[in-house]
Amino acid sequence: MSSWRHRLFATGLSAISATRADQWLRPLAMGSGVILMFHHVRPWHDRPFAPNRFLEITPEFLDATVTFLKREGFDIIPMDDVPDRLRSTRSHKPFAVLTFDDGYRDNLAYAWPVLKRLQVPWTLFVVNDFANGRGRLWWLELEMAIRQLDRVEVTLGNERLIFVTKTTAQKYVAFDTLHRRLKAGPEEQLRAMIAELSERVGIDPERLVQNLCANWDELAGLANDPDVTIGSHTLTHPIMARHESSVAASEILESKAAIAKRLGRPVRHIAYPHGDPGSAGSREFSLARQSGYETAVTTRPGHLFARHSDLLTALPRLSINGLHQNEAALRALLSGVPFMMLRMIGRGAGA
Structure with missing residues (x-):
């Protein structure tokens, strides 16, 4: 995300916080729940040039995020429970799902201890190539x-x-x-x-991949934790929309089988690499459904509503942005207000 977009994003979150819109519009905007997206979790080492900083949070902020969710009344649930919660007609508290992309070793070193201490479930989406010690970050x-x-x-x-x-x-x-x-x-x-x-x-x-990403032995140890779900993030982390259907199908289906064989656990969920509209669309959503995944997640921002029970292979997520590690930003995001406003602007533009 470019620097000007980060500044615009920060300005919007600050405005929502200052007007307290995150509180009075929350009942209309929140929906049934949210899927949160994380990447790196590790201590921050300050450096002037860090364009991927938004993909990195500290263990302390992960702790603060989970603590905030609990304090605000969210049920923190495993990815496996999402379809039933979306289909349920019972009145529930809002739910949150914690997901981590790419299979970074720091997720095991820093995120896992925090989440274990706080006793919450989470999902790690693994790229086969990265676990094999190859590929390109x-x-x-x-x-x-x-x-x-x-x-x-x-x-x-x-x-x-x-x-x-x-x-x-x-x-x-x-x-x-x-x-x-x-x-x-x-x-x-x-x-x-x-x-x-x-x-x-x-x-x-x-060497970069081997230094940063967990290998299969490490992932096997993680997979023994009943609070951890291992999902697919494809074979090679491609921009799938740039490839033929046969390539996209192979990335989605073969990664499912390969991870299950390696770890001895079924793979029910997938995260599309990059996950924006230009990287994954209706073709990929259909392929994920045909490949037997129960859910598939994008990086398209938004909350979950009952209508998403019919869109289980095209679910939105909220990225927890490393440039905005504060409670005001978290409160605004989790209220759903930024995305309600974007929907209203979009409808207005189309009128």
């Missing part, structure tokens, strides 16, 4: 390369892009531009360009 490679370079020159299609990256501000411009352009284009181009940049500065992509 390309968004991290891009950050690392730009951090080291004073000048970035790349070719995208027929266009030569040149960035001076001596200052932190210049590095952010280069990262935001390249990240946006790469995600919008062919994945082959993305991976080729990232590989070129990584080779230029001496990044070993497999």
Whole structure:
């Protein structure tokens, strides 16, 4: 997410908090529950250039988030219980589900102890390649390369892009531009360009994956915890909408079977990589349903309502953003008010 979007997001959350809209509109906006999305959980090491900072929270904020959920009356439930809660006609407290993407080792080192102490269930979505010690954490490679370079020159299609990256501000411009352009284009181009940049500065992509992601032995130990659900995050973490249907089907179905074989537990849930409308859509939702998943989650923001019982392979999530680790932001997000306002704006724009 670009810096200006972060600032706009922060301004909106502050306005909701200042007007107390998160309290008086909550009954209309909250819905039945929420699925929260996390990535890294680890102590923060300050650094001036950290464009992926929004994917990282501290163990203390994870503790504060769960404590807040409990204090606000949320039932924290496993992913397995979501379909029944959405279909239920009984009056329930709102529910929350805790999900973690990519299978980072810090989830085991820092998140697991917090969640075990607080006695709450959670779900880890695993990428087969990452657990095998290979694949590309390309968004991290891009950050690392730009951090080291004073000048970035790349070719995208027929266009030569040149960035001076001596200052932190210049590095952010280069990262935001390249990240946006790469995600919008062919994945082959993305991976080729990232590989070129990584080779230029001496990044070993497999070592990066092995250092950051849990391996199968570690995941097997985690899977023995009855409060932990292991889900799929596909075989290779692709932008599936950029690929043929056969590739998307393989990523969704074969990852399900491979994880189940490795860990000896059924795999009932999947998180689409990237998960935005440009990365996963109706084709992927249908493939997940046909592959036997009970639920599938996106990164499209929003709360869950009864209507989502008919959309179980297209569920929205709320990203817990590392740039906004405070109770006011958390309260606004969990109220559902930001998303109700976006829906109202969208209807107005279409009128």
